[in-house]
Amino acid sequence: MTTTERHPIRGAEAAAKQVSPSTAPKKRKRISTAEKKRRRAGWLMITPSVIHVGLWTLIPVIATFYLSFTDYGIFEAPKWIWFDNYVEMFNDAVFMQSIGNTVWYTFWTVPVSMAVAVVVAVLLNQGFKLQKFYRTAFFLPQVTATVAIAMVWLWIFNPQYGLLNAMLETLGIPGQAWLVDPQWALPAVILVGAWQGIGIKMLIYIAALQNIDESLYEAASLDGASSIRKFFSITVPMLKPATFFVFIISIIGAFQVFDQIYVLTDGGPANATTMMTYEVYRSAFQEFRMGMASAQSVVLFAFLLFVTLISRRVTKEED
Amino acid sequence: MTLPTIKALAISEQVTVVPRKRWFHHAKGRQAALINVALILGSVTMLVPFLWMVLTSLKSPAELAQFPPTFFPQEWMFSNYAATLDAAPFGLYFRNSFVIATTHTLITVVLGSMAGYALARIYFKGREAIFLAFIAMLMIPTYTKIVPQFLLVKFMPLFGGNDILGQGGSGWLDTWWALIIPGGLSASAIFLFRQFYLSLPKDLEEAARIDGLGEFRIFAQIYTPLIKPAIATVGLLTFQESWNNFLWPLLVTTSSDLRVIQVGLAVFQQLDNTQWQYLMAGTTMATVPMVVLFIFAQKYFIQGFTNAGIK
Numbered sequence: 001m002t003t004t005e006r007h008p009i010r011g012a013e014a015a016a017k018q019v020s021p022s023t024a025p026k027k028r029k030r031i032s033t034a035e036k037k038r039r040r041a042g043w044l045m046i047t048p049s050v051i052h053v054g055l056w057t058l059i060p061v062i063a064t065f066y067l068s069f070t071d072y073g074i075f076e077a078p079k080w081i082w083f084d085n086y087v088e089m090f091n092d093a094v095f096m097q098s099i100g101n102t103v104w105y106t107f108w109t110v111p112v113s114m115a116v117a118v119v120v121a122v123l124l125n126q127g128f129k130l131q132k133f134y135r136t137a138f139f140l141p142q143v144t145a146t147v148a149i150a151m152v153w154l155w156i157f158n159p160q161y162g163l164l165n166a167m168l169e170t171l172g173i174p175g176q177a178w179l180v181d182p183q184w185a186l187p188a189v190i191l192v193g194a195w196q197g198i199g200i201k202m203l204i205y206i207a208a209l210q211n212i213d214e215s216l217y218e219a220a221s222l223d224g225a226s227s228i229r230k231f232f233s234i235t236v237p238m239l240k241p242a243t244f245f246v247f248i249i250s251i252i253g254a255f256q257v258f259d260q261i262y263v264l265t266d267g268g269p270a271n272a273t274t275m276m277t278y279e280v281y282r283s284a285f286q287e288f289r290m291g292m293a294s295a296q297s298v299v300l301f302a303f304l305l306f307v308t309l310i311s312r313r314v315t316k317e318e319d
Numbered sequence: 320m321t322l323p324t325i326k327a328l329a330i331s332e333q334v335t336v337v338p339r340k341r342w343f344h345h346a347k348g349r350q351a352a353l354i355n356v357a358l359i360l361g362s363v364t365m366l367v368p369f370l371w372m373v374l375t376s377l378k379s380p381a382e383l384a385q386f387p388p389t390f391f392p393q394e395w396m397f398s399n400y401a402a403t404l405d406a407a408p409f410g411l412y413f414r415n416s417f418v419i420a421t422t423h424t425l426i427t428v429v430l431g432s433m434a435g436y437a438l439a440r441i442y443f444k445g446r447e448a449i450f451l452a453f454i455a456m457l458m459i460p461t462y463t464k465i466v467p468q469f470l471l472v473k474f475m476p477l478f479g480g481n482d483i484l485g486q487g488g489s490g491w492l493d494t495w496w497a498l499i500i501p502g503g504l505s506a507s508a509i510f511l512f513r514q515f516y517l518s519l520p521k522d523l524e525e526a527a528r529i530d531g532l533g534e535f536r537i538f539a540q541i542y543t544p545l546i547k548p549a550i551a552t553v554g555l556l557t558f559q560e561s562w563n564n565f566l567w568p569l570l571v572t573t574s575s576d577l578r579v580i581q582v583g584l585a586v587f588q589q590l591d592n593t594q595w596q597y598l599m600a601g602t603t604m605a606t607v608p609m610v611v612l613f614i615f616a617q618k619y620f621i622q623g624f625t626n627a628g629i630k
Contacts, residue, residue, distance in 0.1 A: 034528075041534035042441035049434035050449060052504045057456045060467035067466065074473070120361060123354050130355070135621075136614065137362035140369065143613040143620065145563035147581040148605045151588060152372045155595055163371055166387040195365070200624055207625050227350070256460055259565045263585060277462050284466050285570060293466050301463040308458070 064301075067294035074288055085295035095296065098274045101186060105275065106254040108190045113197035114246060120198070121205035122235060135202075142199035150263035153192045154179070157264075179265050182272040189273050192260055197253070201246045208242030209235070248311045252304055276300045372606070376400070376599035383595050396596065403600040406591070408575065412583035413604065419498050419568075419579060420561035426503035427557045428550055435512025436538045440524065450513075456506040461566070469570055472497045497571040498579070502561060508553050515549035516542060552623040555616055559609060580605045 031039075068085055070078035089095050120138055124131055141149055156163045157178040165175030178188045212235065220230050258277040261267060267274035267282070274282075276296065284293030375383065376399055378392045404410055437443070438450050472491040475481060480488025491497040519542055527537045543550070565581040572578060578586065584601050591597070613620055 038441055038534050039443040042437040042443035042446070045433040045437035045441070045535075045538070046446075046449060048430045049453075049504060049509055052430070053453060053456050053506050053509075055471070056468060056501045057459055057464055057506065058452070060464035060471065061456075061459050063467035063470070064463050074470075116361075120358070123358055126351070126354065128351070128355060128358070130358070132617075134358045134362050136617065137365045139621075140365065140610065140613070142624070143559055143609050144369075144606045145565070145581050145609065147563075147565045147584055148602045149368065151584060151598060151602045152368045154588070155375060155599065156368060156371060158595075161383060161386055161388060161595075163367075163388060169387060195368075198365070203621055203625050252460070256462060258462075262565070263588070280462050280465070281566075284469070290466055290470065297462045297466065301460060304460055 064294045064297055067291050068298045069295075070291040072289075072291040074290060078291065081291070085292050086299075089292065089295055089299065094271050094274065095276075095279050097271050098276050098279045099299075101273060102255055102257070102275045102277075104186065105190055105193060105257060106251055109193035109197055109254050110247065110250040112190075112194040114201055114243070114250065116194075117198050117201035117246070118205050118239065118243070121202045121209055122231065124202075124206060125209045135206075138202050139199035141196040146196065146259035147263055149196060150192065150260040153188075153260075154264055157188055180269055182269045185265050185269055185272045189257075189260060189264055192264065193254065193257060196260075197250065201250065204242055204246050205239065208239055212238045244311070244315065248307065251307050255300065255304055255307075276303075369606070369610075372599050372602055376403075376596055376603050378596055380594070380596060399596045399600050400604075403597040403604075406594070406597050407583065407587045407601065409580070409583060409601055409604055411576070412578050412580040415498075415577060416562055416580040417608075419502075420558045422499050423503055423561040424554045424558045426499075427505065427508045428554050430504050431508035431553065432512045432516075432543060432546075432550065433538065434509045435514075436516050436542060438509070438513045439516035440538075440542070441534065453506045453509055457510060465566070465570070468501055468567075472501065472571055492571055493573050493577060495577070498568060498577065502564065502567060505557075508557065511553055512546075512549065515546045519545055548619065548622070551616070551619045555612065555619050556623040559612070559620070562609060 067078060069080060069082055071081045071084070072078035120134070124134055128134070159165060159175065159177040159180065162175075162178070164178070168175050176184045178184050216234050216238075217230055220234060225233070256277055257275055258281065261273055261275055261278050262281075265273040267278045277300065280293050280296045280300065283289045283296060374390065374392060377395050377397065378389070378399075379394060379396050382389060382393055438446060438453075473489065474485030475490035475496070476483050476485045478488070478496065479490045479492065479494065481490050482488075491500075523541050524537055527541050532541070563581065564579070565585070568577075568579045568582050569585070572582070584598075584605055587601055588598055
């Protein structure tokens with residue numbers, strides 16, 4: 001991996017810069033009819049996509065920022081209220097709690113699943129016979145729907161008949177009410193998030209491990225280094241760019257957790273598991289306060305933008 | 320592939336094949352055995368919820384009311400599946416999801432590959448600007464556009480009783496349009512296609528041009544056949560994402576006829592949350608297609624996920 005390819009945004013920027021030079025125009029010559037035809041074909045090919053992305057992404061983003069400064073309940077026209085939504089939001093204990101919950105959820109799911117993922121990736125990279133089976137097992141939660149998976153966990157966490165409490169019981173640990181206990185609900189949600197998030201991180205780590213030069217390990221073996229030593233002195237440093245990439249996309253993903261909250265807890269009990277996304281959903285589609293929902297989603301966007309910018313800073317300094 | 324997460328393609332090629340070194344090159348016998356045990360334990364932890372889902376779906380209500388629970392069903396109640404289909408129209412939900420996911424995949428592959436080709440291989444005025452705009456759009460999180468997207472659907476002019484200004488009716492709400500059109504294409508699919516087309520050599524198009532082929536034929540007959548694996552990758556990811564999508568169908572549909580399977584599951588759980596054997600049977604039905612698809616097309620999925628970063 002070259003330095004520009006290890007970060008999503010930077011990779012994209014680099015791709016933008018390398019706009020294929022071969023097809024760039026050769027100075028300002030008269031354009032032949034064949035060339036004109038090509039250009040027209042190019043436009044024809046891209047127009048449907050431009051319209052689609054423009055209508056369903058560009059306009060909505062602009063509208064979100066606009067609506068965040070309005071009071072808008074769908075039935076009357078939006079009323080411009082400057083920063084009232086933002087002021088109200090930051091005085092709203094529930095929204096503040098949702099920020100706290102989101103950060104807490106991210107703080108636990110991301111490192112835990114990253115740690116498991118890197119260990120599994122390294123072990124899988126040894127090339128065992130059952131390797132394909134292992135990879136499938138760890139990756140399966142990623143391809144199946146979050147709603148379906150959350151449904152299964154809802155059953156596992158069932159306080160009366162659930163598998164988890166049964167297993168704890170056999171170990172002599174008293175069961176918990178999990179999702180209905182304000183103290184345990186968020187940890188339970190975090191457990192599901194971490195469990196589901198391992199697969200994708202593992203894949204990226206496996207890809208990165210493939211790129212480590214085998215000769216480094218051979219040289220270390222000749223010097224008599226142990227496997228553990230090799231892991232910490234070769235593998236860990238060589239995985240740094242991948243770790244960084246995984247870290248960023250995981251944070252962005254974790255901040256947008258929604259489906260499992262909807263199924264598992266509905267944000268409860270007592271708002272113990274409500275997330276920023278869930279508050280956006282509630283404001284917009286339960287209270288029909290489109291302006292407020294937009295303002296909340298702008299704050300969510302600001303968080304993600306902040307993470308992205310910081311990450312760019314850090315990579316730049318490293319280069 | 321909604322996230323701002325495009326991984327440059329550099330690492331993708333190597334992802335799929337983990338070289339099959341003989342284990343004893345890397346680990347001595349006992350160590351290898353230990354690692355295998357650890358991996359098996361880990362895999363089982365990952366698979367237990369799936370196994371539990373299937374086993375629960377085959378138990379009787381009386382058995383489910385036991386604590387501690389039995390692991391395997393005392394009596395295998397395959398009739399639970401028929402009963403589940405009677406309790407809620409999962410067949411219809413299943414069909415709806417399938418229709419939507421297939422349509423999304425077709426639209427994405429056709430429009431996305433055309434756009435990707437144009438961005439990669441044709442020079443036209445404004446191309447760079449369009450490309451940069453697509454990249455910027457890639458980074459927009461779902462929740463920063465969902466409210467206006469809903470409003471656009473609601474106020475779609477001349478549909479669902481709306482007048483030309485989009486007032487008076489319900490627009491595209493609770494219609495196939497809302498389920499199919501907005502999610503039909505993503506900037507990330509276009510970006511991935513562009514990268515694939517960019518990696519192909521230029522001589523082909525020059526030769527084709529000399530032969531007098533038009534641009535659309537060069538696209539359809541020369542270049543696109545060369546990126547079949549990319550089409551499979553993007554197509555499968557689109558299908559998977561569409562099948563698993565929950566929030567959007569939840570927002571734009573109300574009638575049971577248009578419910579997709581994920582929403583159908585959630586509604587079923589809310590209405591009738593004590594019948595765990597039926598709920599798990601429904602969940603199994605919602606999960607199995609993706610599991611099967613994944614097992615058979617693992618190579619493409621893995622390549623796609625490594626490229627697209629995260630779902």
